[in-house]
Amino acid sequence: xxxxxxxxxxxxxxxxxxxxxxxxxxxxxxxxxxxxxxxxxxxxxxxxxxxxxxxxxxxxxxxxxxxxxxxxxxxxxxxxxxxxxxxxxxxxxxxxxxxxxxxxxxxxxxxxxxxxxxxxxxxxx
Numbered sequence: 131x132x133x134x135x136x137x138x139x140x141x142x143x144x145x146x147x148x149x150x151x152x153x154x155x156x157x158x159x160x161x162x163x164x165x166x167x168x169x170x171x172x173x174x175x176x177x178x179x180x181x182x183x184x185x186x187x188x189x190x191x192x193x194x195x196x197x198x199x200x201x202x203x204x205x206x207x208x209x210x211x212x213x214x215x216x217x218x219x220x221x222x223x224x225x226x227x228x229x230x231x232x233x234x235x236x237x238x239x240x241x242x243x244x245x246x247x248x249x250x251x252x253x254x255x
Contacts, residue, residue, distance in 0.1 A: 166249035186242035
């Protein structure tokens with residue numbers, strides 16, 4: 131059985147394999163709880179440049195887990211894999227103390243929303 135990123139003969143199709151940035155080379159300052167707006171100014175253009183903002187702003191909403199016939203939805207598998215990459219990018223751009231505040235969240239949108247809720251007001255005051 132092939133995955134959405136593999137061809138029928140089992141080889142990877144480069145046009146279907148997503149490429150994600152090395153976050154450490156592109157985020158100069160990790161978000162530490164006091165620099166939310168500075169962090170946002172770094173990460174938003176990065177996510178936009180890779181067309182990943184939809185995962186955190188809700189435009190790329192979660193597709194159904196299964197199809198109408200209850201079979202696995204291949205679109206969900208692709209979405210989930212990309213969302214987990216976005217989540218990894220976000221978590222890699224946070225300090226350990228900030229990461230500890232979002233452990234209970236499992237999607238990039240959940241973490242994004244929690245960070246905005248927790249830190250945007252503090253950054254503006």
